[in-house]
Amino acid sequence: MEFLLLEALGIGAVLGLLLGLTGAGGSLVALPLLLSLHLPLRDAIGVSLGAVALSAAVGAIPRARQGLVSWRPVLLLTLAGWPGNALGQWLGRFIPESALILGFCLLVLWSAWRMWRGAGLPPGTSGPLRSAPLVAIGAGVGLLSGVMGVGGGFLIVPALLWFTPLTMLAATATSMAVIALVSGGGFLLYLTGAQPPMALLGGLAAGGAIGVLCGNLLALRLRGATLQRLFALMLVAVSLSLAVQKLLA
Secondary structure (H helix, E strand, C coil): CHHHHHHHHHHHHHHHHHHHHHCCCHHHHHHHHHHCCCCCHHHHHHHHHHHHHHHHHHHHHHHHHCCCCCHHHHHHHHHHHHHHHHHHHHHHCCCCHHHHHHHHHHHHHHHHHHHHHHHCCCCCCCCCCCHHHHHHHHHHHHHHHHHHCCCCHHHHHHHHHHHCCCCHHHHHHHHHHHHHHHHHHHHHHHHCCCCCCHHHHHHHHHHHHHHHHHHHHHHCCCCHHHHHHHHHHHHHHHHHHHHHHHHCC
């Protein structure tokens, strides 16, 4: 039990650090790490949702107090994301585990490519808030969240930069608020039919809280392009290790 708690603290810290630094990516690392604890895929997805939601909430609260969270995009993305999450969890019951793992690996590699490619590019052209694209992105994020247990920040942050006038710092903060609400709703839905280990959840929550607060501080000091490239390389390593662990075993 003590070893499980220590592992959960470590996973939570990594997840929270990534969320605090980039507003995205924590769940892309959390799910493979949870699977390494020999959790069934469905439970790993559900627990990943809870861990991501808790870490994102801890990171979003201080940024909301600083006025960095834009609440109208949060509302649009969340209201579209909740039904998408429920649909995704329902669809996930009919998808073979090997297909889910393969889809997750491809999603991680695609995210890594986007981050590496975008690291040297200027941010998207911001403009007035456009509701329709945000609703569509919210529904897609909710669906992916329900099927694969991801928070969706890798889609939310670029959408906020393209379809709202938010700065990168505000987009990251707003993304964490959306992730907390959408993933939290998905986690509550998962709990209606499951009983995950409380020690695991407690360790993830504590580690995530520490990690996201550290990430918030580091995000103000480190260069975004360097962070994106390092994170992209880490995502490639995670995807390959998960493929070896689950698909080639």
